Amino acid sequence: MTAVAIPGSKSITARALFLAAAADGVTTLVRPLRSDDTEGFAEGLVRLGYRVGRTPDAWQVDGRPQGPSATEADVYCRDGATTARFLPTLVAAGHGTYRFDASPQMRRRPLLPLTRALRDLGVDLRHEEAEGHHPLTVRAAGVEGGEVVLDAGQSSQYLTALLLLGPLTRTGLRIRVTDLVSVPYVEITIAMMRAFGVEVERDGDVFVVPPGGYRATTYAIEPDASTSSYFFAAAAVTPGGEVTVPGLGAGALQGDLGFVDVLRRMGAEVSVGPDATTVRGTGELRGLTVNMRDISDTMPTLAAIAPFASGPVRIEDVANTRVKECDRLEACAENLRRLGVEVSTGPDWIEIRPGVASGNGNGNGNAAEIKSYGDHRIVMSFAVTGLRVLGISFDDPGCVRKTFPGFHEAFAGLRGRLL
Numbered sequence: 001m002t003a004v005a006i007p008g009s010k011s012i013t014a015r016a017l018f019l020a021a022a023a024d025g026v027t028t029l030v031r032p033l034r035s036d037d038t039e040g041f042a043e044g045l046v047r048l049g050y051r052v053g054r055t056p057d058a059w060q061v062d063g064r065p066q067g068p069s070a071t072e073a074d075v076y077c078r079d080g081a082t083t084a085r086f087l088p089t090l091v092a093a094g095h096g097t098y099r100f101d102a103s104p105q106m107r108r109r110p111l112l113p114l115t116r117a118l119r120d121l122g123v124d125l126r127h128e129e130a131e132g133h134h135p136l137t138v139r140a141a142g143v144e145g146g147e148v149v150l151d152a153g154q155s156s157q158y159l160t161a162l163l164l165l166g167p168l169t170r171t172g173l174r175i176r177v178t179d180l181v182s183v184p185y186v187e188i189t190i191a192m193m194r195a196f197g198v199e200v201e202r203d204g205d206v207f208v209v210p211p212g213g214y215r216a217t218t219y220a221i222e223p224d225a226s227t228s229s230y231f232f233a234a235a236a237v238t239p240g241g242e243v244t245v246p247g248l249g250a251g252a253l254q255g256d257l258g259f260v261d262v263l264r265r266m267g268a269e270v271s272v273g274p275d276a277t278t279v280r281g282t283g284e285l286r287g288l289t290v291n292m293r294d295i296s297d298t299m300p301t302l303a304a305i306a307p308f309a310s311g312p313v314r315i316e317d318v319a320n321t322r323v324k325e326c327d328r329l330e331a332c333a334e335n336l337r338r339l340g341v342e343v344s345t346g347p348d349w350i351e352i353r354p355g356v357a358s359g360n361g362n363g364n365g366n367a368a369e370i371k372s373y374g375d376h377r378i379v380m381s382f383a384v385t386g387l388r389v390l391g392i393s394f395d396d397p398g399c400v401r402k403t404f405p406g407f408h409e410a411f412a413g414l415r416g417r418l419l
């Protein structure tokens, strides 16, 4: 058995930082993810005047239910969409003037449905350049609360941001959602709000959040399930290869652990225990058609191993992967083509035919440089392809820092044990 220690969940760390900052009292986050996204989030809080104490294994946050202590601040959100969407929402409940900006990549990503909903709730929020994009300024004077309509068909993070805001409003929020992707991420939000003392009620399309604020707590962060997908996929493409991720089992909060069900359908042996998950490659990898609307961060992982399946792999209902760190459908297609794989895409799907070309015309067998598009998931996914295809390299291997700075070392360690 090969046990792999996976760093903490990005999504859980970001939510825990928001909740801790807003809670009454001191919160300890145990085993938070230390990566560009989550360190950027924590630094954003520090710029806003929150006290965040960081040791390698635990972060401590002094909560301020009344909002940021800084009455003016500039916050740089880097590439992190959770930072860029959650922090402007957090400050709305305080009092002051806060300017937010983000990296060129994050500036391109949308947030208009969220900022429109905040304005509908009376928040003075201005986009400084392009409407619906960073940079933006919030002139905060608290939020009364009430009812708001939200289209979360592009990103569930809009809904998560509003849910997290709910208890910080004076009368609570009723959020009516007209469309919603990535539902399991909303379930993470609701479960974590419960751990900080708030019960969200759901009545069909309406989410009801009571006022009253959060209670500080000690919160242990699960290993990241999306990151685990690369290690599980590595086992699945290696006959007899076995990978166990401790800390992610049947009670895990993250929907992305469902990626192992896709591997099971393809022929891998999967066991989900109470506190660990194991995937074993059987030598069989069948093609399939799969809807990944709920677990779309693992779409590139599947696309990158799809050429090794015995039949076509078709991934459906993943339109919103076009507005992530890059257009992931086209990025996957481009890189698979570089490997000589036959692939087609549509507005919300990708279909990959079996087989990697034995040569790509440059005399180097399968060698190809993968175009990273500054997207950590493209690099980590095609690293798995590299277990079976010789000579894969990356134009920007370092972009894994967004969620897993130590990825290449960890993956090389696994490679040595699997092959």
Ligand SMILES: O=C(O)C1=C[C@@H](OP(=O)(O)O)[C@@H](O)[C@H](O)C1
Residues within 6 Å of the ligand: 010, 011, 012, 014, 082, 154, 155, 156, 157, 160, 181, 182, 185, 296, 297, 320
């Ligand atoms: O709320 C979150 O932490 C996340 C939600 C998902 O985004 P979308 O809801 O935009 O699909 C996911 O892709 C992202 O990596 C993290």
Ligand SMILES: C=C(OP(=O)(O)O)C(=O)O
Residues within 6 Å of the ligand: 079, 080, 081, 082, 297, 324, 325, 377, 403
């Ligand atoms: C889409 C992602 O990140 P975010 O939206 O949080 O920037 C991701 O990590 O795959």
